[in-house]
Structure formats: C-alpha cells, structure tokens
Amino acid sequence: MGEFKERIALTEAVYYILLSLFEPLHGYGIMQNAQSLSHGRVNLAAGTLYGALNTLMEKGYIKALPGESNTRKKEYVITATGKEIVMQEIERLRELVKNGEDVLRRNER
C-alpha cells in the first residue's frame, strides 16, 4: 500500500476509464461509457485512450482479459489496486469540492 501514500491526481481521462472498467469493456465500450457517465461531456479520443490503457496496464490498475480468439475485441477490467486508486481519487475530489465551497461560503457576505 506504500505506493498509495503518494497523493496523485488522476487525469479526467484516466478517472473515467477506471470508472468504466468496474465491468469488463473493450475500447469502444469505454468511450461510450465515459460519454454516458459524463452526460456527453467527456469524449475520449481513441489515440489518447490507447495510450492511457497501456499505461494503466503497466501500473497494474487494470488488466486485459484473455481473449478467446484474435478476432475478438480485447476487453479490459479494473484490478484491486485500480479500485483503491479510484476510492482515493474520490476522497481527494470530495476534499477539493469541500474546500472550494467553504471558501465561497465564507465570502458570501
């Protein structure tokens, strides 16, 4: 768990990719899922997605599912480490929102 001590901020693309992979999905499925999760705001481009998937696999946050044949689209799924990272990120985002709202509230009057 030592690795998690270092506080990292995920990019928006990585955050939505990890969220999408709580269920196994292939590349195009991730793009569609990120779009629907963000109500159409986040459009992951294929080149960016490809690079991010490879990096996330290297880091062990996600893994590729063994495909039955070459013709089948490759599917990915989040790992336990990846889930841990997502929880940490949500914690960080919550803190960001809270701090922002605190400042705004104090300056309301």
Next chain:
Amino acid sequence: MTVTKYKVYFAWDYEKEEAWLNEMSNKGYQLVHVGIFKYVFEVDHSKRYIYRLELLDQLPSHPSSVDYMKFLEETGVECVSTILRWAYFRKEAGENGFELYSDIASRIKHYKRIQLLFIAVTPVNVMSIINMGNIYSRTHSLSALIATILVVIIVLMLATGLYRVSMQIAKLSHDKLFRE
C-alpha cells in the same frame, strides 16, 4: 471513379494537409490512397469523412503499430493508407467529430515524435552540404553547385519545421501548467 492529385506537403504542415483532405471530402472527394506527393481520391458525394494524420511510433508493419491500428479500427476508425511512418486515418463525420487525441499530453507526445524525426535527419543533410560544398570547391562544376544549394534549401526548411514544432510543444507545455 477515382481522381489523382499531386501536391507537396511537408511533415510540419500535416495539419494543413488534414484540413485540405477534409475540405476535399466535403466536396465529395474521398482519399483512398497516398503515395509520394500523390493523393488518390474516390468520388463519392454520399459520404463525408474526417481525416486525421499521425506519425506512428514505429513502421506500420511493426507489431505495436498493428496493435494500435487494430484498436483504432475497433472504435470505427479506418486506416486509409500509410506512407513510411505516417498513417492516414478517417472516420465518418458524426456529431462527436473525430480526433485522435483528447488531452494535451498525447498531443505533446505526438509533436515530440515529429521533432525527433527532424532532428534525426538533420546530421545527414548537414553532412551532404559539407560533401557537396567540398566537391564544388574542387571541381567548380555547375551540378555540384546546384546540389549544394538544394541541400542548403532542404536544411533551411528542416530548421523551419523544427522551429514550428518546437513552438507548438512549448505552447502546449505552457497550457499544461494550468489545465489538462
């Protein structure tokens, strides 16, 4: 029916090349093959594509490029043609548009790949200037003089390209300081 056009675009102007191909697609000319300075279009007014160019990390036949292009294909992106390490991708124009990159970091990575390509070919060209210059100073032949001038022009163009790509990288790196 196909139409062939000849046009010169340099690597640092690949975005202008993209713009031209997209304009052609709008007019019903769909790019289907690329050669050296040569573009083959299929005339089809029923479709409209968005074309994107990318300098691949490796040659198109390399396993990592094959894997990448297969991934793009699965997202509805078609590789129309390749020339050396350049790939010409297209996707039918839809409401979401078509980009290869949606973040600054990937765009910087791509520009750096182009920058590296320029840097890699520069020493060869500089050596050519020296060689051609030497031949000219010994023989005073007109052809050696013309060859020297040509290589000098190429090096100047390369320098311009390198400068432009470096400026793009600097601009994006600056943006990256405060946004994704």
